[in-house]
Amino acid sequence: MAKTLNVSILGYGMMGTVRAVAYEAVTRYYPSCPIKPTLYQAFTLESEAAAAKESGWDAKSDLDAVIKDSGCDYIDVCLPNAMHYDAVMKAIEAGKHVFCEKPLAVSAQQAREMTEAVEKKPELLNAVNFIYRRCPSNVYARKLVKENKFGKLIEARSFYNQSWGGPDTPYSWRFGKTGGTLGDLGSHALDMLYYVTGMRPIELCAMQWTHITERWDPKTVGSDLAARMNRGSDANKGEKVKVETDDATRIMYTLPGGAIGSLECTRNAWGTENTHGYELYFENGAIRWCYDDVNYLSIYDASKPERGWARVLTNRGGKDFAYQSFADGHMYGYRDFTVNACYENMLKIAGADEEAPVATFRDAYDVERTIDAVRTSWENRTWVKLADFT
Template sequence: MTKPRLKIGLIGTGFMGKTHVFGFASAPRVFELPYDLELHTVADITQEAAASAARTLGFANSTANWRDIIANPDIDVVDITAPNALHKEMALAAIAAGKHVYCEKPLAPLASDAREMTNAAEAKGIRTQVGFNYLCNPMLGLAREMIAAGELGEIRGYRGLHCEDYMADANANYTFRHDPVGGGAIADIGSHALATAEYLCGPITRVMGDCVTVISDRPDGRGGRKVVTVDDVGRAFLRFESGATGSIEGNWIATGRKMQHDFEVYGTKGALAFSQEQFNVLHYFDTADATGRQGFRRIEAGPDHKPYGLFCVAPGHQLGFNDLKAIEVAGYVNAIAGKAPEPFNFRKGLRIQTLVETIQNSAREEKWMDVRS
């Protein structure tokens, strides 16, 4: 039986643009999807770059003007992986045209912009997705199940990190991420730590932030230097609705760290520990173990941890980063078809941006702040 086709228009072909394409390519080969996915048109900043991306990534068409994707009646989904400051204009145009929108995080640099985008999408009945694919890891799903089932008892504490070193070189050029509308480390990667914290432990109600600019200026690419005002390191103490307390850190100058998206959860009956640097493993401590036999046990990802088994029938052979994006794409495509809720829609993306801004405001005012919905 022939499936309907879902035609994709991609804006941006950098790191995340390619990752999204890998997700679109893999998802139909792993999951039974309600649509056949068609890579219709790709947009980049020049016609040459767009044409090259189309050849490399498998798109049928290319353009140097992203508005061509919006205006094309054949395209069903607009996928935005352009710089953060452009997300709002592109998403609102796509929503106005009645297209579903898949947007890489952060949804928008400002919570007010994210709210405008969210309200517009909900008013039009548009299906949306924000790219938080770390949450698609079966090991995070297992951790959430264990916490919800009470296997850790009452949750007392949480620690989360997202640390990398891609901005550690003080002589690396100023980029769009250093622009004040980019938000800094707490917005760029601390947002992942916040999303994971709420995914596992529920709503955060109060924060105390500390945002630090360590490298105060960077080369501007034209022989001069440009002042940096955003944070290189952002941290926050957290209070959860459940009564648990915790902390998170977003740090893009963490020398030697390539992907330290880590968490630890402490409960009255047990604990969990996880590192994205070995993200097919979850460590579990059980207080019921006999004295002299206690310690963190290693739980290896395998077919029992859905949907791992759709990728590989053997435990321990490991999923990869792009596999998480394929899981995210599959969830979103099912949501477009009305077969499942949106995995991480604009409303959830707005929530993360609200947390980020509350932490930033708390850091400026040097006081605890309540998190508004």
């Protein structure tokens, strides 16, 4: 009989609602999971409480009380980035397992403090939702790299591009100082590079750009998702608010062993909706993955006489590919990855982490160090060494 674990979710936005569905699905997807997560409470804004209660949440609007409630075992932080630090530190203090959205923090210093605090309590889960680790294609890519399938890495290219950040998209926390494209999308692309290759940059040089410097005030145009996506409408646009962060970032870097790479992220690339991916070029082959074709990993084996890309279906389960597959090729999507993430956290709490390692606070701290390095590089228009950022 699986042990139950009471989960409280902080935040009732996109991620909070996706996560609630995922916890309830964990033991349905994975009946052998040793721990059954059960939704306990949720923090929502007062304005969201009625809708949350309607969909079955025990919604509360006192954030501290939800975190400290003695019946709760596990806190899941789905709040805007700037609120992660306080919520996580209080959850650690209260002795709760913590799963936090990315980016873990808004500076390397915050991330370091959070990491040090949680590592003093090794009995607690510390995990960050770098969700794309939970896609079987990326677990498989990591396995190929670890097995040294194609030899030494020579060049890497990563990208995470979206298109919703045009001039008609109103202001939201995502355009404030703590909500830029680099932390939002770049953090995923960095973690994916680190996860698949096991390497971090030695030196990097970056540029960050703000295409749209002022945005419509959401108080006059609405702040819900539909309004945010309301491009080109003739709605009353009211006042403008100053944007404080990047719309796009580009990074060039060197890696241990002599490889070089680049990373790009933007919210202004028409035709991309959630186009996250990478290309890795090795001495004897290449690997590429893109979220647009999420269930496949493309592999190029240069030792074969027939030159060409093999498009490998990774949504198959079994011994070669990670995670549950209901039947080969019955395709996986974002919600399935979220179930895998919650499942993986339960395994880790139970003392196992079999399929693919959970992204820890320390992993996310490495990403925050890189983000600090990128900002410094652009501010000073210079190359920087990652080792100088702690």
